[in-house]
């Protein structure tokens with residue numbers, strides 16, 4: 519049996535601690551200077567014959583890409599919690615295991631979601647633009663007023679780990695929590711939140727709506743003109759989950775017409791380079807898909823991705839496998 523350290527390739531340079539670990543514990547080519555897109559990653563896989571491919575959603579692996587992976591590949595370890603860039607059935611069909619990096623990013627994603635909720639309610643984008651361009655006139659008593667967050671009803675779609683972490687934070691702001699989820703949580707997990715089996719029944723009761731569910735690029739968007747119209751006039755919409763969950767034309771229309779007061783977005787249908795009509799709107803606070811972008815969390819994600827490679831290579835259970 520070979521004693522060579524497990525062979526891996528990565529689509530992107532990982533954080534330093536993880537790169538040091540790769541040098542010490544794995545056989546790998548030098549880190550890419552720029553992140554590799556799928557064709558370059560597949561080319562490298564053919565050349566290097568790795569046991570594991572470590573990647574992010576910058577290098578999606580769909581049908582034909584999966585077929586193009588050499589037989590030596592036994593694991594695709596994605597440095598993300600989301601899996602919508604991977605063709606899971608095709609990977610599992612080929613006997614290639616998949617792992618992701620849940621849990622370690624829950625708090626940071628929930629923090630950023632709370633930031634978007636506060637920013638959209640309190641007009642942070644408009645205030646920031648005003649200050650940057652020169653604040654020359656007082657706002658007066660009624661100028662540029664936002665909405666008080668305290669006491670507002672927050673609708674959460676998807677009450678998994680991140681949804682629950684957002685609820686915990688929002689309770690600290692005395693928000694009332696409503697949620698829609700595939701199934702109802704236990705009373706302890708619910709902690710007083712009101713469950714709605716149907717999204718349509720919850721929407722009219724939300725002052726703020728925030729999404730925390732997986733995306734699926736091939737599924738019709740959850741939020742479209744019909745679902746936006748069910749939100750009360752003057753409500754706020756937040757999405758730090760996936761751009762594919764939203765019909766952006768419908769969102770733009772709802773923001774332009776004033777049906778929505780504002781929005782906070784971290785994710786877009788097109789990343790990078792989101793729809794310029796979104797960027798042009800004054801009442802959106804936008805971040806660049808940065809939910810997990812802290813030193814602590816990204817380090818933990820890189821390390822967990824390597825833990826999965828190490829475990830599978832040793833024939834041990836992976837810490838965070840994605841089950842078929």
Ligand SMILES: O=CC(=O)O
Pocket residue numbers: 597598599600601623809810
């Ligand atoms: O979007 C971030 C992730 O899926 O980790």
